Amino acid sequence: MSPAARKTVVLVGDRRLALTNTDKVLYPETGTTKGRVIEYYERVAPWMIPHVKDRPVTRKRWANGVGGKVFFEKNLPDSAPDWVRHHTIHHTEHDNEYPIVDDLPTLVWMAQQAALELHVPQWRFGPRGAQQNPDRLVLDLDPGEGVGLPECVEVALAAREILHGMGLHPYPVTSGSKGIHLYAALDGRSTTAHVSDVAHELAKALETDLPDLVLSSMSRAERTGKVFVDWSQNNGNKTTIAPYSLRGRDRPTVAAPRTWAELEEKGLAQLTLDEVLERLEARGDFLHPVASASLAVGRDDHGHWDSDRTERANDAEQPARDRLAAYRAKRDASKTPEPVPAGAPTVRKDGTPTFVIQEHHATRDHYDFRLEHDGVLVSWALPKGEPTDPGKNHLAVQTEDHPLEYGSFEGTIPHDEYGGGTVTLWDDGTYELEKWREGQEVIVTLHGRAGGVRRLALLHTRGRGGGDEKNWLIHRTKEQPDRAADGGGAPADRQGDASRDGAVAGHRDGRRRITGAAAADTPPSDRRTMQATAASGTPRLDPADWAFEMKWDGVRALATVRDGSVTLRSRNDNDLTAQYPELQELAERAGVDGVFDGEVVAVDERGRPSFQLLQNRMGLTKAREVRAAQETTPVRFLLFDVLEADGHELTRLGYDARRQALTTVVEPGGAIDVPPAVSGDLDAVMAASREQGLEGVVAKKRSSRYAEGRRSEAWLKLKHHAAQEVVVGGWRPGNGRRAGGVGSLLLGVPGPGGLQYVGRVGTGFRDRDLDEIAAVLRPLARTTSPFVDVPGVDARDAQWVTPKLVGEVEFAEWTGEGRLRQASWRGWRPDKDPEDVTREP
Structure with a gap:
């Protein structure tokens, strides 16, 4: 065994840790060794750990140095010391055991594993391992080809103005890669879906203000010459490079907090580990206000966990858990006509949130009030219906979350099944959200098709007076929108609903017409x-x-x-x-x-x-x-x-x-x-x-x-034949009678990481189709692939195009690699947009 490979046992804090191969060069361009990386993480720990504490850590390891193979790791390996803290995240089809970095020994152990990059989400685990609401918002300003840090600074300054107008105080971090991250502390009262939506709207606002510079859509094809404002890292399933983490680049650059004054100086550049350590020891952590505020989320004035608040946060949106699990557990899809989706819910990214009130004739007749929130219908049973008098509150008993599909459900549930009885729609429509304090208070203005416009508040009683923890009060507020008079009464004071009858009456010209339905x-x-x-x-x-x-x-x-x-x-x-x-x-x-x-x-x-x-x-x-x-x-x-x-x-x-x-x-x-x-x-x-x-x-x-x-x-x-809508991202030249023109099209379907390559189609075309396709694709030509995973054999002579057009193919089956087998072209789908395309079963 060479001296460099010899194992050295050291004491880190109160833990014994074996270090190996400390002379191995991990950054060939600068000669930076594994031992130097370990030293960096040991010295930066006091400033870094507050930013990653209680967060699941995903690692990118370069065991043989940058430029070599990279290992992307979520799970804690079996070889990890038993003192490394960890928590399980339950996904739809599997579980992952994530390590938590809350002490120096764990951080040094990761450096020993050559984990150069540490990535974390914007939320933390609570004291019992439940995912909390996000405690910070992040915007990743990612420059496309032809732009760099100066353009990112321009976007960052514009974003700062918007964030200040929202009452948030952003702090810049040069990412250590190409761009800039902006962090702002949150109070932990908003769900990941809400924060993600806010970030998305902010990105779109920046795109509107700076249309020639900013891009807010996820399309990689449009990023040349622009700064992509990546808002999606606020999603509970996404991560961001941790502040003070090294990057796996040619040089040992670092995700480094900066000052706004620095950003406006000429010659702004990414910082290396030596520069970061020198700055920290001289000037401290510029990002400390964000870490300090986020660590206080969910804790009382003495720094202890507020159990009430933590429990309420546990009920907030948790992408890692299935919010419909309780709903599904109470129903047998083969016995009830109710919708019973097989998969976990997903949050709609567009559209106004909806509500529904259903009359439920069960063991005890009541109304069910449901608000769309975080991908589900958050539900309350109203024994006395919706209140119409601001002076009288009604009881609202919170029940399990329901799927969005339940909003259109009417039918009879068998009496020996859960909730047995008849369900009919009473009122539905959209709502404006004024306040949603998870587990505490909800204030909304309903825009109902039957009940009109009215403002309601839901208040959690928190078990006061010995009551059930599920009990809330629903209140019709004194202050009502001016349009409330336009809509009719609320369900509790209406004895009939002519809109359900859909009566047919005579028409003056002898043709029958609709009567008795609500006014459109x-x-x-x-x-x-x-x-x-x-x-x-x-x-x-x-x-x-x-x-x-x-x-x-x-x-x-x-x-x-x-x-x-x-x-x-x-x-x-x-x-x-x-x-x-x-x-x-x-x-x-x-x-x-x-x-x-x-x-x-x-x-x-x-x-x-x-x-x-x-x-x-x-x-x-x-x-x-x-x-x-x-x-x-x-x-x-x-x-x-x-x-x-x-x-x-x-x-x-x-x-x-x-x-x-x-x-x-x-x-x-x-x-x-x-x-x-x-x-x-x-x-x-x-x-x-x-x-x-x-x-x-x-x-x-x-x-x-x-x-x-x-x-x-x-x-x-x-369908009798499998068909799939596809996005065209390129074409390959033809041979024989197709020589000089289009031989086949390269196809994709949008996925979590971008446009996923699903194969080629070269049959089903008429000759004139190919001529027309060539003319349509010519203006969309580009030099880079829009796909995230196209194999080399298909990319060899490919002509790439911006993925704006949707077509449809028939095919035999999906292969194990997610490719279309025996695809045949059916034609263009101008009635569909690329973002509408989803993979069919």
């Missing part, structure tokens, strides 16, 4: 389509509870009829009106104003919808081209739902009532049709669909309301 108040421009969830296999669905419709192979569209004219908008809100002028016929066929949901299709000579044929009509903008295409490829509009008719809001009606309304007001004919739902069990309907050469079947729960802008398990899509 949603602007057509705010309407969004309800999305179906892809079913796994062929589920057992009772035709008494589910309706079955054929799945039409076309383009989804919402049609708004106003004053005799029709406006068509795609799922991603593109205006399709000019592309399909023949669909103006809907105004005459409907007879009343309304908003209708359907599919635009082109049919082949056998009368079957053909998505490839419809490609001839997509993207045309010139009137002459559209007229010519009408002659060769006429289209039809197949209606299957109605959101509004004759001034009445219908989205909160059940499926059957909406279908009755649709057939009531629309007279099929010409280019407009209302295909009927198909009778029979699902197997028979699927067989009929296959015989007719159709794409598949959509199953729709009869009790479900129309959940605008959401993907719901109340609608299930079942």
Whole structure:
């Protein structure tokens, strides 16, 4: 054994630690050895540990030095000393045991493992191992190609102004890599989802203020010449390089706290370990205010954990745990009609939060009040309903979190099941959040379809007077919005709801019309389509509870009829009106104003919808081209739902009532049709669909309301052939008759780390398709791959493009590596945006 490899046992604090290979060079460019790295971490520990204390640590190890293989480690290895503190984080499919760095021996042990980089989240573990709310906000200013620290400084100064306006005090850290991090202390009262949303809005505000310099979207393709404001590191599952951590770069640079005055000096550069130690010993930790404030979160005035507050924080959003576990444990999906999602909930990144009030005739009749928050419906049972008198509070008993899909649920739960009884929708809509103090107080302004606008407060009693810890009080505040009078009463003082009846009455021209429904108040421009969830296999669905419709192979569209004219908008809100002028016929066929949901299709000579044929009509903008295409490829509009008719809001009606309304007001004919739902069990309907050469079947729960802008398990899509929407990120040149043009397309699906490569497609094209594809892709050319993991063999002669376009392929199956097997091109999907694309089962 060489002297350098000889083991040396040293005493670090009160722990004995074996150090090996201390002469090994870990930074070849500067000759910095492992022994020097260990010395650095030993000296920097007093300033670094407060920033990482009680946080799970992810390590990047360079056992053979930078430039060599890097090991990314989350789990604590079996070889770790038994005195290293650790906590378990439960993920959906596995658990990870993370080490905690709260003392010098642990930090030195990590340095001995050549763990140069230490990464931590913005939250800490509580005293019993539960994840707390974040105690700091971070923005990562990441310069793209062509920009550097000077541009990051410009963005940092602009961000400082915004943060100061929010009452936050940011502190800069040069990242040790390319950019700058900004930290601001938080009081621990906001969930990770809320903090992440705030950071995202801040990034978008910076992009608006500095459009030529700032990028807030995650797209790597657009980062050249801009500073990407990475807000996502506030997500509870993400980490950031820890302050004072080394970086695995050519030189031993450090994530180093700086002053704002330094940032504005010329020649700003990343600092090395020697420079950082010299500054610390002379001037101290510039980031100390953030560490000091964050360590105080969850503790009382004496520095001890406040158990009440800690327990409340434990109930906040925890991405590492499944907030629907309690809900799922009480229900058997095979016995209850309620939605029982298999996976953990995910937080919606856009849209206004929703609420729902449901009437529940169970063992004890009550109302259920639910607010969308952190990916679930936080729920309270209201035995006496919603209060209408500010002078009288009502009891609200908090129950388990419910899935978002429950917001559209109506039906009868078997009496021998949990919550047995009938559930009906009473009021629903959106809400404005004024205050959400986890486990303490919630203040919201509801915008209900039936109950109108009103301001409510929920106050936790915390078991006072011997009461149950689940008990809250719900209070109608004295101060009410001016618009409250516009909406009707609250559920507690209404004895009926005509909007549920969907009555049909005579129309002056002999056609029947809708009466008794609530007045529509949603602007057509705010309407969004309800999305179906892809079913796994062929589920057992009772035709008494589910309706079955054929799945039409076309383009989804919402049609708004106003004053005799029709406006068509795609799922991603593109205006399709000019592309399909023949669909103006809907105004005459409907007879009343309304908003209708359907599919635009082109049919082949056998009368079957053909998505490839419809490609001839997509993207045309010139009137002459559209007229010519009408002659060769006429289209039809197949209606299957109605959101509004004759001034009445219908989205909160059940499926059957909406279908009755649709057939009531629309007279099929010409280019407009209302295909009927198909009778029979699902197997028979699927067989009929296959015989007719159709794409598949959509199953729709009869009790479900129309959940605008959401993907719901109340609608299930079942396809005969596997199909996948894909984002095009490049192409490879062809051979033979395709020489000089496009031979195949390189495809991706957005994933957690960026655009995940899913394979190539080179079949299913017509020759003219390839010519058109080449013309479409040419303006999007770029020099770098937009994918995070494209293999070298596919990248060898690839021509890369900015990933802005979505297409669709059929394929045989997914491989174990996440690639599409036997993919065949179906066509472009201009009605979809890249961020809408998700991997199908």
